[in-house]
Amino acid sequence: MTFAHKAMLLIASLALPCAAPLHARDADAPATGAPRLVIALSIDQFSADLFAQYRAQFTGGFARLASGAVFPSGYQSHAATETCPGHSTLLTGMRPAHTGIIANTWFDQSIPRANKAVYCAEDETAAAPAPGDYVSSVRHLQVPTLGERVKAAWPTSRNVAVSGKDRAALMMGGHKIDEVYWWKGKGFVTLAGATLGQPALDQNVAVAKVLAAGDGGYALPAACAVHDRAVTAGSVTVGTGRFVLAPGDGTGFRASPRVDRAVLDLATRLVDADRLGRAATPDVLAISLSATDYIGHGYGTQGSEMCIQLHQLDAALGDFFAALDARGIDYGVVLTADHGGFDMPERLQQQALPAAARAQAALLPKALGDRVAAKLGLDPAGLLLGEGPSGDVWVRRDLTPGQKAAVIAAAREDLLANPQVAAVFTAQELAATPMPTGSPETWTLIQRARASFYAPVSGDFVTLLRRGVMAMPVAAPGYVATHGSAWDYDRRVPILFWRKGMTGFEQPSAVETVDIAPTLAAWIGLAVPAGTFDGRCLDLDASPASTCGAQR
């Protein structure tokens, strides 16, 4: 029995809070009885609302995890609820204000590229392999991940990540990843200069067979019949889809349950090839499943498509866990999401939310910039740079400080005159706002925006739309709904922890996704200096004992 184990028993027997001298623990030893493999699952766009809606229908992997420690109100507490920022919080334990990943895309006027746009998971200084392509990279992530910390403590531990999206795999894996794969085009790829390992080669062969054959789609589960109703948004009609796969259609494969199963199959191959979970020190396997997000964007959240997806994902997760069980691996799981989601306004309007709307095109940065330029007598070309009707906006950098201030003031006045706009905050206002504390559902809008603000990258001002206004003026095929708002349908996600034999419990109070990394670190006995994380350790032991040790 190690000293750490004795100390834990002491705490358990006395039900003491956190005064025991756990700092004296041998920093080189994992916690006694710690899981040998940490599996961090992110279900892209799996909102707390979807979890609540489908929870009673789950019988597979989701049901297993729901028997563990359930936090139904986990918060991606920041305002810019996009994929890259959300994934950046999961295994770093830090908010975007510290990870530096403020959005999927931002604008950097110092780079030679014509449109000045920088993707969160690219190396914009590297030559693209082909026109329109880019070099995937994690260079913009400012902090280490759990997998990196584990490897620093225990050099033989493995840090592996796999996903349907490069940014998801890279933000969860971090800078020092032993193996990382993501879906691109018609198969799995890896970092430039790295070798595509045998597990990915084998998985790509399996995928190619499915792609070549195509298939007639999925049967509709009986529980999904209620969702099977057509809804039209602009030129697009959705709601009754079955994911018919045309031969060779990689995009259709990606926006279907098939890609999640392929990612989980690849994860299983990696467990075998890398012998994950079999050594004395813990390994970290990060898995991000992207189909829910592609389906939410393409079909909304309340049609047959999302219902089929969640039933298929429940089954695929069940099969994945069964494969791990069959190998006798002692693994601990966390499942959460990078952000939530919202249904398409056209269906929301039919279903008791008449206030749901699409953002007006007049709110787009180009249109706004044209109005401001006309008012102030400035050249309108590139006056305002931004991705859409909400989020960060950058003012053209050749202006004098006085002109820039006038542009920001005029833009704010224009935006706040629009009833679809909730708030506009300047970089100065956000910089002067303390990092929020306390329960995230009570944060004000400026506090939410503060958690997304990273001065070296953030815009000159940020626009937040009113609740129910979707930052997508026009629906298009494959893109009828989106997330990214500062509202709880996009911020609130489930957080589920599970390990074989654990006593489950439910904690309905709000917690944050930045709590995941400190929780996992304590679970495996990884010593981390105080103040490392924005989040806190969540005690996964339902009894007076604690899994948080000195970090509680």
Ligand SMILES: [Zn+2]
């Ligand atoms: Zn998305």
